[in-house]
Amino acid sequence: MSKYSVVGRRLPRVDALSKVTGEAVFSGDIALPHLLHGKVLRSPYSHAVIRRLDVRKAQGLDGVMAIITASDVPGYKKRSELTFSELPHLAKDKVVYAEQPVAAVAALSKEIAEKALDLIRVDYEALPPVLDPLEAMEPTSPLIHQDLYTNIIPNPEPGKKDRPSNIAYHVKINKGDLEAGFKEADMILENTYRTQKVHHGFIEPFAAVAAADANGKVTVWTQSQGLFIARQMIAQFLDLPRNRVKVIPVEIGGAFGGKTYQPLAPLCALLAMKSGRPVRMEMTRDEVLKDSRPAPESIITVKMGVTDQGTITAASAELIYDAGAFPEMSHGMFTSSNVFCQYKIPNLSLDTKDVLTNKVPSAYYRAPGIPQAHFAIESHLDIIARRLKMDPLELRIQNAAVKGDTLPNGEILPRVGFKESLEKMAEYLKQKGNLTGRNRGRGIACGFWHGAVGSFGAYIQVNNNGSVNLILGITDISGSRTSIAQIVAEELGLPLNKVTVVIGDTETAPWATMSVGSLTVYSLSTAVYRACQDVKAQMGSLAAKKLGADPSEIEFSKGLFQVKGNTEKSISFTEIARSTAMTFGKGPVLGRGALDGLPPAPTLSVHAADVEVDDETGKVRIKAYAVAQDVGLAINPLSVEGQIQGAVTQGIGWALMENYIFEKGVMQNTTLLDYRMPTATDVPMIEVLIVEVGSSRGVYGLRHVGEPPMIPVLAAVANAVHSATGVRFKELPLTPEVVLKGIKQRDK
Amino acid sequence: MKINVNGRDYKIAAKPWRTLLEVLRYELGFTGTKEGCGTGSCGSCTVLMDGKAVNACLVFIAEAKGKAITTIEGLSREGKLHPLQQAFIDEGAVQCGFCTPGVILTAKAFLDSNPQPSESQIREAIAGNLCRCTGYDKIVRAIMNAAQAADKGRV
Numbered sequence: 001m002s003k004y005s006v007v008g009r010r011l012p013r014v015d016a017l018s019k020v021t022g023e024a025v026f027s028g029d030i031a032l033p034h035l036l037h038g039k040v041l042r043s044p045y046s047h048a049v050i051r052r053l054d055v056r057k058a059q060g061l062d063g064v065m066a067i068i069t070a071s072d073v074p075g076y077k078k079r080s081e082l083t084f085s086e087l088p089h090l091a092k093d094k095v096v097y098a099e100q101p102v103a104a105v106a107a108l109s110k111e112i113a114e115k116a117l118d119l120i121r122v123d124y125e126a127l128p129p130v131l132d133p134l135e136a137m138e139p140t141s142p143l144i145h146q147d148l149y150t151n152i153i154p155n156p157e158p159g160k161k162d163r164p165s166n167i168a169y170h171v172k173i174n175k176g177d178l179e180a181g182f183k184e185a186d187m188i189l190e191n192t193y194r195t196q197k198v199h200h201g202f203i204e205p206f207a208a209v210a211a212a213d214a215n216g217k218v219t220v221w222t223q224s225q226g227l228f229i230a231r232q233m234i235a236q237f238l239d240l241p242r243n244r245v246k247v248i249p250v251e252i253g254g255a256f257g258g259k260t261y262q263p264l265a266p267l268c269a270l271l272a273m274k275s276g277r278p279v280r281m282e283m284t285r286d287e288v289l290k291d292s293r294p295a296p297e298s299i300i301t302v303k304m305g306v307t308d309q310g311t312i313t314a315a316s317a318e319l320i321y322d323a324g325a326f327p328e329m330s331h332g333m334f335t336s337s338n339v340f341c342q343y344k345i346p347n348l349s350l351d352t353k354d355v356l357t358n359k360v361p362s363a364y365y366r367a368p369g370i371p372q373a374h375f376a377i378e379s380h381l382d383i384i385a386r387r388l389k390m391d392p393l394e395l396r397i398q399n400a401a402v403k404g405d406t407l408p409n410g411e412i413l414p415r416v417g418f419k420e421s422l423e424k425m426a427e428y429l430k431q432k433g434n435l436t437g438r439n440r441g442r443g444i445a446c447g448f449w450h451g452a453v454g455s456f457g458a459y460i461q462v463n464n465n466g467s468v469n470l471i472l473g474i475t476d477i478s479g480s481r482t483s484i485a486q487i488v489a490e491e492l493g494l495p496l497n498k499v500t501v502v503i504g505d506t507e508t509a510p511w512a513t514m515s516v517g518s519l520t521v522y523s524l525s526t527a528v529y530r531a532c533q534d535v536k537a538q539m540g541s542l543a544a545k546k547l548g549a550d551p552s553e554i555e556f557s558k559g560l561f562q563v564k565g566n567t568e569k570s571i572s573f574t575e576i577a578r579s580t581a582m583t584f585g586k587g588p589v590l591g592r593g594a595l596d597g598l599p600p601a602p603t604l605s606v607h608a609a610d611v612e613v614d615d616e617t618g619k620v621r622i623k624a625y626a627v628a629q630d631v632g633l634a635i636n637p638l639s640v641e642g643q644i645q646g647a648v649t650q651g652i653g654w655a656l657m658e659n660y661i662f663e664k665g666v667m668q669n670t671t672l673l674d675y676r677m678p679t680a681t682d683v684p685m686i687e688v689l690i691v692e693v694g695s696s697r698g699v700y701g702l703r704h705v706g707e708p709p710m711i712p713v714l715a716a717v718a719n720a721v722h723s724a725t726g727v728r729f730k731e732l733p734l735t736p737e738v739v740l741k742g743i744k745q746r747d748k
Numbered sequence: 749m750k751i752n753v754n755g756r757d758y759k760i761a762a763k764p765w766r767t768l769l770e771v772l773r774y775e776l777g778f779t780g781t782k783e784g785c786g787t788g789s790c791g792s793c794t795v796l797m798d799g800k801a802v803n804a805c806l807v808f809i810a811e812a813k814g815k816a817i818t819t820i821e822g823l824s825r826e827g828k829l830h831p832l833q834q835a836f837i838d839e840g841a842v843q844c845g846f847c848t849p850g851v852i853l854t855a856k857a858f859l860d861s862n863p864q865p866s867e868s869q870i871r872e873a874i875a876g877n878l879c880r881c882t883g884y885d886k887i888v889r890a891i892m893n894a895a896q897a898a899d900k901g902r903v
Contacts, residue, residue: 012837019845020833020852022780022820029779201880203784203792204846253782253846254880285785479843638840638886645883646843672789672878680871680884 006489006496007700010638013482014501015251027250028207028282030221035209036065038271038281039113040264041103041120042291043095046131046358046665047144048124050093055103058119063112066275067120069103073270074239088326088361089237089266095124096144096325097360098666099290101263106271106279129358129665133299133322136166136355144325144356153332168323169354171332175408181314181347185305189384192301193376194731195714197322197660199294200365201650201677204253205285206292210268211278217244218273222265223252226514227473230262231506237266238273245269248505255477256650257364260514261293261328286670294660296331296354296362297322298372302380310388310395314347315340317376321369323354324361330354331369336409337450338711339373342418342604343399348408358665364516367449367707371651371714375732378445378715383728392444392719393429396606397422407450417630417693418604422446424689425606425628432624439613440623441723446607447711451600451704452517456527457510460488460535460591464581466574467498468535470528473509476501478706479639480520484528486635487700491532493559493573510594518603518704521635523595529699531593538589539576546571546579601695605629605708607648607716613724618740620656620721626687632695632703644709645686651713653678659733751812753778754822760809768812769793769804772819780820780849784878791877794850795819801857803876820849823856832856832894841890843881851877855891864899867892 002008018024055067070076070092091100103120107113130136130144149161153171182188208222218238224230227247235245252259264281272279283291298321305314317339321331332352340348352369385392400422405413425444435442459471470488474480481501488499503509512524536556543561544551547569554561562570579585610624627644634640657676661668669675694701714732722728727742750757753776762771772778772795784792786805793804796818823830832852835841842848851874858865858873865873870891871884879887 010840012840013842015845016837016842019842019848020820020829020836021824022778022849024845025779026782026846028783029773031774031777201878202844202846203790203878203880204782204844205784251846252844253784254844256880282783285787285790477844642840642843642882642886645885646881647883649883650880671787672785673787677878677880679875679878680888681868681875683884685867685888686883686885 004490006486007635008633009636011482011486011496011636013479014485015476015481024251026204026253027209027221027223030209030250030280032209032211032278034277036106036108036275036277036279037110037113038104038106038268038279039110039117040101040267041117042099043091043102044098045095045124045126046098047127047129048095049127050091050095050102050122051125052121052123053102054121057121058105058116061112061116061119063108064105064116065108065277066106066271067103067116068267068270068274072274073237075237097358099360101267104267104271106275130166131357131359131662131665133320133355133357136357141166144358148327166356167353168327168356169330169332171330171336171352173336173350173408175406176347178314178316178347178349182305184307184313186308187387188303188305189380190301190303191380191730192299193379195298195372195375196732197294197297197362198654198658199289199292199675200256200258201653202254202256202258205283205288206264207280207282208264208268209278209280210265210272212273212276217246218269219246219248220265220269221248221250222262223250223259224262225255225259225475225477225516227475227506227509228511229260229514230265233262234266234269238269246505246507249475249503252475252477256366257368257516258292260364260516263291285672289670289675290360290667293328293361293363295365296324296369298369300373300376302376304380304384306384306388308388310390310398312343312345312399315345316349317373319352319373321354322359322362323356324359325356326361327354327356328361328363329368334369335373338370338448339377339408341407341450342401342446342448344401344405350408359662366647366650366710370449371654371711374445374447374711375714375718378712379718379730382719382722393422393426396446413602415693415696416602416604417691420693421604421606421628421630421691424691425608425626428626428628428689429608435610439615439724441611441720443609443716443718443720443723444607445712445715445719447605447708449518449603449704449708449711451522451602452519453598453600454513454519454523455596456512456524456594458524458527458531458593459510460531462535462577462580462589464578466577467500468492468494469500469502471502471504471509472512472524473504474512474520474524475503475515477515478520478643479636480515480524483521483635483639484524487525487528488532491529492535518707522601522698522702522704523598525699525702526598527593527595529593531591534593535589535591538591539573542576542580542586543571599697601632601697601703603630603703603708605712607712609716609720611717611720611724613721613739615743618736618743620734620739622652622684624684626689627709628689628691629708630691630693630703631705632701633692634690635700637690640690640705641688643706644688647706647709648686648713649678649683651710652683652717655714655717655732656734749813751815751817753817754819762809764808764810766809767805768795768807768809771809772804778819778821782846782849784846791854792847792850794853794877796853796857799857799860801854818853820853823852830856831897832891835890835894835897839886839890839893841882841886847877847879851879851887859895859898864895
């Protein structure tokens, strides 16, 4: 029997009814009176100077209400010190990737807006595009941004500017003595692995609606993983104080890191201000693929030394990520805390570079940069296991990191359930039995996610019928509303239907960072737990007064406040709630909780993929897939399973089919038929083995859920394909064409 | 021209090259029908036309003339959810919810013609509906459960 009554139960999501009936409102569903339609003019070149940009003819078209270019952007005018690299929303003087926005139009109809785009005259002078990150790193390479200098972390000579470079970030980290570690090894193996650019594949395209009022305030409805970050982005663009921008949340039709960046909202807001009318903008799927912020290509070289007994003595990795045209983020920030963490490796080094090219900028996609790194490392370990004639799971169990080990970034690993997950997987596979049959194989891989934590506030408003409203400023992309409502119900002794989760707007909700990095439920649960304690303390002192006792004598259990040791003297949560709203009552109870500074709870995921390869066509079929993951405590097992099954399916798409195909930096496969994502026929049922080794941090022993199961998939599938065919693939995706070629070379 | 949506006739004055999707969403306000790609590749805009599942983004409004259209808003009757809607809720088959209306309507048309399908038949049937959140596992289970519930109901 669980010690909890609401937490830990497989309850339907609180938002499910609105979604099966079509009532749920997404940003493209927002309708306002006299709505204009906005469209974006995009660059056909991946690298070019804008010689002339003339909008006069378009301006004269009937029904065109506003046109904006970089010279209309208040944020650009004001901040003259802005560098090229900070101007992704509307190109100024130069375009650095194909489909980069150059101008935007608002008109009475979509058709008029599109016609206006045709009338905008842009004279480009094409420049040679830089498309290969290795070439881009050469000192002789053309520069993408003349004013960009490498951000070296840690920087041995702070403040020293060498010369501009296409290397945006360079992060180095070391532990132990690498050379000595390799000397101890009986075998040293070095390989280079490559992964392709992939998209988050959220089904809902970007859309935004904006309206400006006479006071110069602008209101924006947009699907954002962070309301307050969206507000900041829009306010900077418009050069408005943040309290003059209001962002209203809507449902988010899939995000996976891709809806942190706001490609439309700032443009939409400026068009609304300039036209004086509300404006709606929607991207086509083609635009979504070409101008959002997909995952970067990677080139990763791993060197690892092991003893004959299979003990890792040293490891190094050089990771190069193709950042695309703007330095949106540093992948080194993520590799430093997530790579080489799941094993005991006494001596190691990590060297991570983000290199600019004239391609669509890359940014956050479900564990940024980490599935790529794990494809390299976990493929590498698989090769080592085979050479040592060791069971791949056994090799991992032998080297598994445990509590107290020092991570590459110097942190000490807290309690983790890695060994428990490995053993659970070993037991599951034993039960299942060995895989038999021609062209079939099983692949094992593990993943480590350090986790992240945000800054969050939570309000709980007690209604006078004893129900509560939980007011948050964080949008729900993972089922967080339901999980958090379960915690409130548990703490306050209420049934789930007496908890209403309200995601407020930037004017009514407490601050929240973003729903990213599997941090939402983990961080929010602590803030919300504190708000519940605040509610109980306030209600408890009201109860004490009514019962004629001291607040310290009051205890709360099953919806009743009672005097300790006297079960006769009690009063219900509902009765007190009712009393607070009466005339001369004690005013409404509003609980408050906040969180900042909680350390994350590292989470590990262990995967096993069974595949069958058709040796006539090269097609890889995933026959079975299992995940053992320590989630600390599954607040809602339905949600946990759903997160894991979804991540595995995204990973399968990455491993087998998805790819950006470029020509001169212009993406060629811009429909969902050509950019193929997994359908229901491409995946099996996905077995989820939930492991619950509580974390020592945060409340309820929770860990992070959404990112970890994405991390091992690429390697698990590639290792399985090797096991089925004997061919080691070091580059993704494993399309039928690639696999067939590998099989033919094997048979030569 | 007249179309019938969810049992009610609507007189509309749309240009004949408008898609059924545009008319449903922007003229008639049935915004439960979603646009994910506009090229018939994702299935988010699936509605029923005379009982058959179609991508509303590929149907010109002229082709829908005189036809009976069912959108997600028309699936529940007198406040009672369709068994598929209930199964999607119970099984956790709904995550972001953007693909959900299309998947449910595809499944409805499919179960109407094949009330006792196998797992692989269900997977084939919904292969034109992309979902990026769930990995399809719980969606397939929900459809199986709805089929079984309906089967029990008949006995």
